[in-house]
Amino acid sequence: MAPRKLAAGNWKMNGTLGSMDQIDALAEGHGGAACDILICPPAQLILPAVQHGKGIIKIGGQDCHAESAGAHTGDISAAQLMDAGATHVIVGHSERRADHGESDADVAAKAAAAHAAGLIAIICVGETEAQRDAGETLEVIATQLAGSIPAGASAGNTVIAYEPVWAIGTGRTPTNDQIAEVHALMRDKLQGQVDGAADVSLLYGGSVKPANAAEIFALANVDGALVGGASLKASDFGAIITALDAA
Incomplete structure (x- = not known):
């Protein structure tokens, strides 16, 4: 067994019902893709996205609450995502950590809730620009991994996404050596913490686009991408999918 290749698109707070034509285009153009294809739209679009994905495009949530139900106005549970047809959920994205003050413990609780509901948790880690400049990147990533991955995590229910905060939406990317260094660290740190760590x-996420996708996917321990803006257009995301298939 080897890690599954995954091209994941995070639409963030973008998209309407009119955007389903992009899902249609992906399903029509990449039905034979060797990699898994995932789109995580805003919550109100999950059900129609599942329908338009036709089983070819997997659909996920962008966040979930740690509780399965209750008085949590505006939140959504992992069970509700599953009920709408989602297969995955992103937890611990840097925008959630920064904008909502989510700690590693919060992220681990959400990932555990995702696992309990039968979803695959995409757990995000990444350093800020200040941490990178201070030479703290590897320490930060190791700490986030240790605190954000719940007990019971396995290769079957967990994906890890490295997204340097300073590279998200900025057009900047780490050097290939920097990406490879972090991914090697992650693979090593997962040993003993995740069942089937090698799989x-x-x-990698952070300004991934058609122009740089192939060289990123050629790096050791990079099994795919978590893509932001470039996933909003089927033509751009399709080129990234094609690059991953060729890797």
């Missing part, structure tokens, strides 16, 4: 899919 956990490790994604």
